[in-house]
Amino acid sequence: xxxxxxxxxxxxxxxxxxxxxxxxxxxxxxxxxxxxxxxxxxxxxxxxxxxxxxxxxxxxxxxxxxxxxxxxxxxxxxxxxxxxxxxxxxxxxxxxxxxxxxxxxxxxxxxxxxxxxxxxxxxxxxxxxxxxxxxxxxxxxxxxxxxxxxxxxxxxxxxxxxxxxxxxxxxxxxxxxxxxxxxxxxxxxxxxxxxxxxxxxxxxxxxxxxxxxxxxxxxxxxxxxxxxxxxxxxxxxxxxxxxxxxxxxxxxxxxxxxxxxxxxxxxxxxxxxxxxxxxxxxxxxxxxxxxxxxxxxxxxxxxxxxxxxxxxxxxxxxxxxxxxxxxxxxxxxxxxxxxxxxxxxxxxxxxxxxxxxxxxxxxxxxxxxxxxxxxxxxxxxxxxxxxxxxxxxxxxxxxxxxxxxxxxxxxxxxxxxxxxxxxxxxxxxxxxxxxxxxxxxxxxxxxxxxxxxxxxxxxxxxxxxxxxxxxxxxxxxxxxxxxxxxxxxxxxxxxxxxxxxxxxxxxxxxxxxxxxxxxxxxxxxxxxxxxxxxxxxxxxxxxxxxxxxxxxxxxxxxxxxxxxxxxxxxxxxxxxxxxxxxxxxxxxxxx
Ligand SMILES: Cc1cc2nc3c(=O)[nH]c(=O)nc-3n(C[C@H](O)[C@H](O)[C@H](O)COP(=O)(O)OP(=O)(O)OC[C@H]3O[C@@H](n4cnc5c(N)ncnc54)[C@H](O)[C@@H]3O)c2cc1C
Numbered sequence: 001x002x003x004x005x006x007x008x009x010x011x012x013x014x015x016x017x018x019x020x021x022x023x024x025x026x027x028x029x030x031x032x033x034x035x036x037x038x039x040x041x042x043x044x045x046x047x048x049x050x051x052x053x054x055x056x057x058x059x060x061x062x063x064x065x066x067x068x069x070x071x072x073x074x075x076x077x078x079x080x081x082x083x084x085x086x087x088x089x090x091x092x093x094x095x096x097x098x099x100x101x102x103x104x105x106x107x108x109x110x111x112x113x114x115x116x117x118x119x120x121x122x123x124x125x126x127x128x129x130x131x132x133x134x135x136x137x138x139x140x141x142x143x144x145x146x147x148x149x150x151x152x153x154x155x156x157x158x159x160x161x162x163x164x165x166x167x168x169x170x171x172x173x174x175x176x177x178x179x180x181x182x183x184x185x186x187x188x189x190x191x192x193x194x195x196x197x198x199x200x201x202x203x204x205x206x207x208x209x210x211x212x213x214x215x216x217x218x219x220x221x222x223x224x225x226x227x228x229x230x231x232x233x234x235x236x237x238x239x240x241x242x243x244x245x246x247x248x249x250x251x252x253x254x255x256x257x258x259x260x261x262x263x264x265x266x267x268x269x270x271x272x273x274x275x276x277x278x279x280x281x282x283x284x285x286x287x288x289x290x291x292x293x294x295x296x297x298x299x300x301x302x303x304x305x306x307x308x309x310x311x312x313x314x315x316x317x318x319x320x321x322x323x324x325x326x327x328x329x330x331x332x333x334x335x336x337x338x339x340x341x342x343x344x345x346x347x348x349x350x351x352x353x354x355x356x357x358x359x360x361x362x363x364x365x366x367x368x369x370x371x372x373x374x375x376x377x378x379x380x381x382x383x384x385x386x387x388x389x390x391x392x393x394x395x396x397x398x399x400x401x402x403x404x405x406x407x408x409x410x411x412x413x414x415x416x417x418x419x420x421x422x423x424x425x426x427x428x429x430x431x432x433x434x435x436x437x438x439x440x441x442x443x444x445x446x447x448x449x450x451x452x453x454x455x456x457x458x459x460x461x462x463x464x465x466x467x468x469x470x471x472x473x474x475x476x477x478x479x480x481x482x483x484x485x486x487x488x489x490x491x492x493x494x495x496x497x498x499x500x501x502x503x504x505x506x507x508x509x510x511x512x513x514x515x516x517x518x519x520x521x522x523x524x525x526x527x528x529x530x531x532x533x534x535x536x537x538x539x540x541x542x543x544x545x546x547x548x549x550x551x552x553x554x555x556x557x558x559x560x561x562x563x564x565x566x567x568x569x570x571x572x573x574x575x576x577x578x579x580x581x582x583x584x585x586x587x588x589x590x591x
Contacts (some may be wrong), residue, residue: 002420004053004309006045006114009550012038014363015110017536018529021367022328028104034309040111041091047087048114051080056119059260060423064201066252071200071262077122078213079153081203089115089173090126090155094133098149098447104374105292109299109366113359116303120427121260125158127296128198132159132210136288139277147209147235156511157206161293162230162266163190163286164192169195170440172283173221177213179228179273189213189230189273192250192265194433199248199264200232207232209266211273212282219280227282228273246271257426291388291436295365298391301399302358307423308406309351316344328355338409346564347409351559356554357526358395360533365391376551382457385527386449393441396431407445439515445512458497465490465528477538482531484522485562492525492569493517496576503579506515513576519574527566530558 015021032108062074071177084090085214093108094100116122133152136144149159177191189211193199200207209230218224234242250265250482277285316339319543320330324340338344364386372381407414414421432438450458469483469490495550498515503509537551537558 001057001309002053002313003422004049004056004118004307004310006041006048006117008038008041008045008114008518009383010234010359011110011113013533013550014360014417015207017105017540018360018533019106019363019367021104021106024106024420025375026197026370028102029370030125032104032107037107037110038225040107041114043087044089044111044468045114047083048118050284051083052115053118055080055260056333057420057423058120059080059119060427061259063259064252064262066200066262067251069163069248069384071202071249071252071264073203073262074260075410077260078203080122084126087154090129091153092424094130094153095137095149098137098145099153104367104370106370109295109363112296113299113303116300117307119260120300120304121258124205124258124261125198125201126155127562128161129155129157131161131293131296132208133211134292135227135285136208136276139227139285140229141297144229144274144276148229148231148241148536151206151207151239154436156204157208157231158201158204159199159208159210159528160196160266161212161405162196162199163210166191166192166194170214172225173223175212175214175225177211179215179226179275181215181522182272185274187213187215187228187273189228189247189268189272193268194265194344195253195435196264196266198537199262199266199364200252201262204235206235208470209247210276211268212286213273215279222283224577225282226279227276227285229272230268230271231275234272245489257423258430263448291369291384294388294392295362295369297360297431297435298365298395299362302398303399304424304428304431305351305358305399305406306355308403308421308428309355310411311421311424312351312406313339313348315413316348319410323361326492336356344409346577347405347562349557350565351405353530353557353565354398354402354526356397356533356557357529357561360529361522361525362391362395363385364529379457379460382453383460385452386445386457386461387440389436389441389445389449390521391519391527392435393432393438393445394486396527397438397519398522400425400432408483438518442518443511445518445521446471446510450497450500462490462494465524468531470527471533474549475535478531478535480564481559482534486527486531486564488525489520489524489566489569492573493520496520496573499576506580508584512580516575517570519577520569523566523569525570527562527589528550530561534558 015037021029061076067071090099090104096102097142103186107350120142129152152159178185211228211230212225214224215226217236230468236242241400246269248267250267318336319338320333320335329340368380368384407421407425410421413419469487472478500510534555535556541551
């Protein structure tokens with residue numbers, strides 16, 4: 001049985017030593033003192049460890065089952081969901097007007113990490129509901145908000161997002177699901193959606209589907225897409241449930257991982273739907289919540305790697321194989337533990353330095369979302385918009401890479417289901433695909449976000465890195481190990497940006513390098529996070545912090561990232577500089 005312990009100290013370190021949340025001039029942040037966030041994170045960690053984690057393997061092995069149109073979630077899921085609801089964990093950052101607790105998004109994010117690490121498939125029921133809540137909250141009418149949001153905040157009703165159809169996932173302009181006006185303000189929705197997470201299950205009284213569809217006679221392509229609320233059960237004016245709507249689950253998909261989450265084919269047969277926002281502006285409504293949804297998926301990436309890493313460390317300390325080349329460490333045993341070997345260390349350090357950097361990057365992203373929303377800060381909004389594809393694409397690619405790296409520590413046992421390591425790899429894999437496949441994130445970054453507002457936000461990011469380096473130049477402890485590598489990596493990133501500008505008229509050159517650029521930018525962001533974390537750890541030590549081992553470990557882990565991971569930027573730059581010729585050299589027939 002795999003283990004999981006919530007890394008509460010590391011979470012607190014990012015919130016307080018790095019982001020200094022309680023000192024920020026953002027509404028609601030004044031309450032985020034160490035004691036408060038510590039209590040929330042400890043309790044979230046307890047639930048994650050004691051309630052959700054034991055159900056992770058159960059969900060994987062049992063999966064969801066459909067019988068006579070009814071989808072049954074794995075044993076124990078329903079009871080755990082009740083506990084999440086009763087504890088208010090589904091309502092943390094939601095508006096108090098609808099029963100939420102109104103806490104900052106960064107606090108919600110910090111509490112989410114242990115839940116996702118412990119049981120990603122389970123947490124998606126709530127995650128999807130939160131996404132649907134955000135879309136209705138931002139674009140719904142007052143009447144819709146009053147009708148649906150309180151029960152969605154409490155998760156008595158859950159939510160879904162219905163975009164994908166059999167013939168289109170990325171190119172949603174091809175969508176066929178149609179909406180025909182009923183004449184009373186509602187619409188008849190007909191069509192088929194596939195791969196709908198949490199589309200049908202037995203944990204809520206009602207399911208509020210958010211569905212993209214085309215109103216007949218509207219513009220062609222993506223410009224003709226509108227967003228609709230389609231409840232499973234109609235909701236009467238007094239809030240009670242009415243007749244069953246014309247939506248049904250056709251089947252649940254057999255899939256590689258996240259077996260505990262029901263992935264459904266949803267058939268809409270003249271189901272009654274209610275327009276959210278304006279006609280033909282459905283994609284805009286969806287995009288409003290994209291930053292949050294994609295940050296949530298980026299979190300899934302590193303949270304799975306965190307869980308896998310914890311198990312790999314335990315195994316490396318336990319498994320006896322070979323002897324330490326510098327001298328025997330376990331003279332009473334037949335061999336030394338795996339952890340003595342440099343190649344195992346390299347692997348574990350890769351995982352550890354990624355996960356801790358990724359946590360800082362994700363929480364920083366959540367803090368930017370709070371700053372953008374609560375302070376109407378356009379610069380923070382621009383910056384998080386730029387960072388969103390990087391958080392989603394880079395952290396999920398690396399999350400999967402390191403989940404499999406953790407599996408590698410187990411040798412053959414990592415491949416055997418009994419040890420639980422394959423589940424981490426299988427579950428982490430989907431995060432690279434849904435919510436916009438990672439190749440599309442890279443396209444978004446290079447094709448749209450770099451040039452957004454005249455390139456203002458990427459310039460602001462470069463300035464941020466430059467300013468940090470300049471302000472700390474006199475800090476000898478930081479200079480060689482942190483500032484110099486960061487400077488070199490940032491120069492690589494700027495050179496790649498310059499290459500794209502110079503090749504603006506040759507799209508194949510830019511788009512052949514977009515994936516490398518996304519990874520490069522991810523490395524520079526984690527490099528910046530590590531330089532800042534090292535500085536914070538050094539200050540804590542200078543300030544007489546009692547837990548010297550914790551802070552020294554942080555600095556040493558950061559040094560590793562800067563020395564062994566960050567130089568990847570130069571390889572990515574070399575690739576980008578070769579342009580698209582080698583990528584596009586073959587005729588399609590020659591593949
Ligand atoms: C388990 C699971 C859960 C899901 N949950 C949901 C959900 O709740 N709601 C929902 O609506 N959908 C959901 N999806 C669907 C998911 O979002 C899509 O599968 C995804 O967006 C990709 O779409 P597609 O599968 O149609 O692939 P395609 O769009 O056919 O793309 C195939 C590949 O081509 C690449 N590609 C496509 N266009 C381009 C281009 N222009 N340039 C370069 N590369 C390109 C893509 O990156 C991808 O790698 C889920 C999928 C799975 C497997």
